[in-house]
Amino acid sequence: AQSVTQLGSHVSVSEGALVLLRCNYSSSVPPYLFWYVQYPNQGLQLLLKYTTGATLVKGINGFEAEFKKSETSFHLTKPSAHMSDAAEYFCAVTYSGGGADGLTFGKGTHLIIQP
């Protein structure tokens, strides 16, 4: 069984500051990892994904994440926060070789940007 833990249901940062959203996963087989963003009253939009290869993954809107197998982590970062980054962020996992049985999501982190 796989699971995802997102540390911090709410994270508040100042505009221009570093954004760090934490995600740890549990999987007995090599994972495929995703970060999605959800703006109010909208569906989920993919920020970035890791499947194989380079462990530092760059996504849209200046976000990136690094897959660290030894730490079972896939933290999301952005060097400088913008007001438009305020949203809900979800980390999700599936695994290579698995069936089409969907993604396992973390509970989400609400990112608040202080002016």
Added chain:
Amino acid sequence: DAGITQSPRHKVTETGTPVTLRCHQTENHRYMYWYRQDPGHGLRLIHYSYGVKDTDKGEVSDGYSVSRSKTEDFLLTLESATSSQTSVYFCAISGGQQDIQYFGAGTRLSVL
């Protein structure tokens, strides 16, 4: 929303009534999924489909059934709605087993 239409977008119903939510895609993707989103729980998989007439249960399937008679349509049915099924329901589609899942805009369901 990657050619995904969910209908209705909002619905209010009473306990004990049947409810059907529809997901329609124009991408000809093989895989379709239904999730529910609740505060503090993230998204949880209800059912999924890996082809026409091929479906399977997800993590929270009790009280829900699905059908897929055409590639483009995936229906989620609550046979007898309960207040615990008040939620936001999302449909997702994918072209491959580990491909990106694209999400619809969601259906907000309230069961009174």
